[in-house]
Amino acid sequence: MTHSTLLIAFPKGRLGDELVPKLAGTPLALDAEALKSRVLQIPTATPGVAVLLLKGADLPRYVAAGVASLGIVGSDTLDEMDMDLLELADLGFGACRLSLCAKAGVTLEALRAKPHLRLATKFPKATEAWLSREDLTAELVPLSSSAELAPLLGLADAIVDLVQTGGTLKAHGLVETAVLGRSSARLVAARGAYLSEPGRLRPLAETLIKALVQG
Amino acid sequence: MPVRTPHFPDLLFGSAARLRHWEGALMGLLANHGYRELHPSLVLREAIPEGALRFFDGDDLVALRWDFTMALAGVLARGFPVPPPRVSYAGAVFRRPAQPWEAVERFEVGCERIQPEGESSEDADLELAQLLMAIPGVLGLKSAILHMGNAALVRRPLEAEGIFGDLAKEVVAALSRRAPHRVKEVLDGHPSAARLVAHAEALLSELNGPGTLGALATSPYAELLHEERRHMELTLRSLLPILPPNLELRVDLADVAGLDFYTGPTLRLWAPGAQQELAAGGRYDSLFPGLGRPWQAAGFCVRLSRLLDLAETRPDLFELPGVSPSHR
Numbered sequence: 001m002t003h004s005t006l007l008i009a010f011p012k013g014r015l016g017d018e019l020v021p022k023l024a025g026t027p028l029a030l031d032a033e034a035l036k037s038r039v040l041q042i043p044t045a046t047p048g049v050a051v052l053l054l055k056g057a058d059l060p061r062y063v064a065a066g067v068a069s070l071g072i073v074g075s076d077t078l079d080e081m082d083m084d085l086l087e088l089a090d091l092g093f094g095a096c097r098l099s100l101c102a103k104a105g106v107t108l109e110a111l112r113a114k115p116h117l118r119l120a121t122k123f124p125k126a127t128e129a130w131l132s133r134e135d136l137t138a139e140l141v142p143l144s145s146s147a148e149l150a151p152l153l154g155l156a157d158a159i160v161d162l163v164q165t166g167g168t169l170k171a172h173g174l175v176e177t178a179v180l181g182r183s184s185a186r187l188v189a190a191r192g193a194y195l196s197e198p199g200r201l202r203p204l205a206e207t208l209i210k211a212l213v214q215g
Numbered sequence: 216m217p218v219r220t221p222h223f224p225d226l227l228f229g230s231a232a233r234l235r236h237w238e239g240a241l242m243g244l245l246a247n248h249g250y251r252e253l254h255p256s257l258v259l260r261e262a263i264p265e266g267a268l269r270f271f272d273g274d275d276l277v278a279l280r281w282d283f284t285m286a287l288a289g290v291l292a293r294g295f296p297v298p299p300p301r302v303s304y305a306g307a308v309f310r311r312p313a314q315p316w317e318a319v320e321r322f323e324v325g326c327e328r329i330q331p332e333g334e335s336s337e338d339a340d341l342e343l344a345q346l347l348m349a350i351p352g353v354l355g356l357k358s359a360i361l362h363m364g365n366a367a368l369v370r371r372p373l374e375a376e377g378i379f380g381d382l383a384k385e386v387v388a389a390l391s392r393r394a395p396h397r398v399k400e401v402l403d404g405h406p407s408a409a410r411l412v413a414h415a416e417a418l419l420s421e422l423n424g425p426g427t428l429g430a431l432a433t434s435p436y437a438e439l440l441h442e443e444r445r446h447m448e449l450t451l452r453s454l455l456p457i458l459p460p461n462l463e464l465r466v467d468l469a470d471v472a473g474l475d476f477y478t479g480p481t482l483r484l485w486a487p488g489a490q491q492e493l494a495a496g497g498r499y500d501s502l503f504p505g506l507g508r509p510w511q512a513a514g515f516c517v518r519l520s521r522l523l524d525l526a527e528t529r530p531d532l533f534e535l536p537g538v539s540p541s542h543r
Contacts, residue, residue: 064314066490084314087394186394192490194393195467196360198423 006049006204007041009063009071011056014164015094015185019072019212022093026211028204049204060085060188069193069201070208076162076183080125086189088205091212094185098126100178101169102158103151108177111158112136120150121160130160130180148172185212222318230523234322237519238305240353241324248346250303250326255286257306268309268319279309283325284502284514291329292506298329318520325496325516332509336498337446340480341453343496343513347482348454350494350517351462355534358461359493360485363450364470366477366497367443372414372436376407386411390471393419410435418469425451427466446480473497482515486532491521 008028010016023029027046034042042051052068056077063071064083072091076098100119102111111117117138121127124140131138141156148168150156162183163169163176187208194201226234242252259278263269267278280286283304291298305324312319326346328339344363351359369390373383382401389397398415402408417434421427428451431437431444447466458464470481472495481497496515503510526533 085392087392087397090394090396190490192485192492193488195362195492196485196487196489 004048006070006200007052007062007068008044008049008204008208009052009054009059009068009073011059011073012053013056015056015072015074016053018093019185023211027207028211046204057081063188063190066190066192069190070205071188072185072208072212073188074162074183075186076123076126076181078186078188079181079183080123082125084191086191086194087186088189088194089187089209089213091185091187091209093212094183096162096164096183097176097179098123098160098181098183099163099176100130100158100160100180101148101151101163101174102177104173104175106158106177111177114157117158118156119158119160120147120156122147123160123162126180127160130178148174187212222312223320224318224520226523230527233523233526234519237354237517237522238322238324241350241517242303242305244346244349244353245301245303245324245326248301248342250301251299252303252305253287253290253299254304254306255280255283255290259286259289261285261289266311268311280306281308281310283308283323283516284327284499287327288502288506288512292503292508297331298503298508298510300329302327302329320520322519322523323516324519325514327512327514329503330511332511334511336479336500336511336513337449339511339513340446340498341450343515344450344454344480344482345457347484347494347496347515348457348459348462350484351486352459354493354517354522356461356486356493357532357534358463358487360463360465360487362465362467362470362481362483362485362492363447364467364481364483364497365443365447365479366471366474366481367479368418368431368440368468369471369474370478371439371443372411372434375436375439376411378405378407378411386415387471387474390415390418390469393469395419415469421466421468423465425455425464425466427468430468443479450480476502479513484517486525486529488529488532489521489525491518493518493521493525 020030029045030051031043040053044051054062056073059071059073060081060083062068064085074094118141119127119138120141120143122143124142127140147159147161150159152172257280259280263278267281269276269278287302303326307320307322309320328343330339385401386398389401395415399412402411414434414436417430420430428444428447431440454464476499477497478500479498483492484494485492494515494517498513500511502512
């Protein structure tokens with residue numbers, strides 16, 4: 001990789017699955033052969049521009065450090081990490097709710113009434129902010145995956161997690177009892193790269209916005 | 216207890232020589248323009264902010280110098296009935312880093328332009344901008360970009376709408392991210408939301424040359440900000456004809472970094488591809504009144520530690536013979 005190669009960070013997983021097909025036929029379409037391989041740096045249809053495939057939680061770090069000049073990541077991850085990034089656009093897709101979820105039949109009032117409420121979550125910062133707004137206290141149980149299991153197995157009274165269709169919750173007998181916030185995919189940029197070379201990054205940012213918002 | 220990896224860099228031969236050379240060259244430039252050096256103590260006993268490196272000296276809590284402007288302001292406000300108009304400084308400041316890759320010890324060279332209350336600030340702002348324009352040449356940067364902004368472009372509309380405190384901070388944070396959609400989220404339900412979102416969109420619409428100022432005309436606060444726009448136009452008219460080769464001047468209407476400190480024009484120096492600004496400054500007219508002195512002030516600081524890092528990682532950006540990978 002040279003200084004002239006411009007890297008864009010894409011998230012692996014749900015958001016990545018949604019965005020890669022949207023770029024087909026655009027100047028930032030990903031090389032199909034490379035995509036099938038296990039390679040994590042994928043050339044695009046534009047020479048000198050490559051895509052890094054990263055875990056969502058790592059992606060803001062790569063962009064904030066300037067390794068990748070642009071990136072696409074969920075606003076839930078951005079809000080949790082609070083990195084020094086530019087957030088150029090709300091791309092709209094990947095929309096979901098950050099919700100408080102408990103076993104069917106357990107109401108918000110019942111959770112409020114608990115003297116020692118335990119909440120399992122991958123989103124401690126957003127959960128703390130909500131607890132503060134609601135004037136509640138709770139023990140936070142930090143988890144990194146499969147939070148739905150926590151209330152079923154007695155690890156926590158409820159969870160705070162992302163809900164898109166509600167299918168996973170339903171499969172585990174959970175229901176949403178409160179919506180804490182909303183999340184969607186955001187186009188982010190490295191502050192230094194964008195402010196020092198807007199002429200180089202802005203056209204690429206506009207291509208992404210055109211393909212992902214208007215496409 | 217959070218795990219921290221504070222960064223205390225040792226400067227080896229090449230970097231040490233570069234630091235010495237740049238410090239001398241920059242202080243020479245400032246001395247030639249009438250700036251006299253003041254060297255505040257490395258150990259400060261004044262109000263100690265979060266982020267400073269603090270320790271006990273006997274029963275007294277003291278801190279290592281965390282900011283030259285604050286340290287010098289204390290010295291000047293205490294010891295001078297009339298301020299020296301031009302002051303320069305060079306040395307290290309110590310701050311706990313916000314990001315794990317930042318250094319704790321940071322080398323800086325900078326200047327302060329201080330004026331009695333009521334004196335026109337336009338000439339002083341122009342003088343500082345001209346000095347900053349000379350700095351890429353002194354540092355041996357092949358090319359550089361000077362961003363010109365004005366803190367009042369955000370501060371005054373917020374004040375006019377009665378937005379202060381946490382809500383103002385959230386609006387500023389959204390603008391700092393250059394995210395008008397975040398401004399909209401933050402102000403959802405506020406009576407001034409539509410006006411301030413339109414203003415944010417105007418500020419963020421361009422990041423370019425002098426034509427960028429035209430975007431202000433589309434803001435609902437165009438009338439309120441008439442004087443700021445006139446000042447920026449005047450500065451541009453004065454600077455553009457004397458712009459050195461390889462220096463690009465851009466207007467950045469959405470520059471809100473340090474908005475709690477800056478009160479007027481701001482300047483930031485970048486190199487193409489650099490991840491952080493290499494010098495920054497502006498007008499901070501509320502600093503001395505806060506210390507009981509009716510003086511106005513502006514200044515800038517060249518961040519030599521960032522330049523040393525850049526010389527290591529991007530030697531191609533420099534023309535100095537000493538800045539190449541073989542001289543590390």
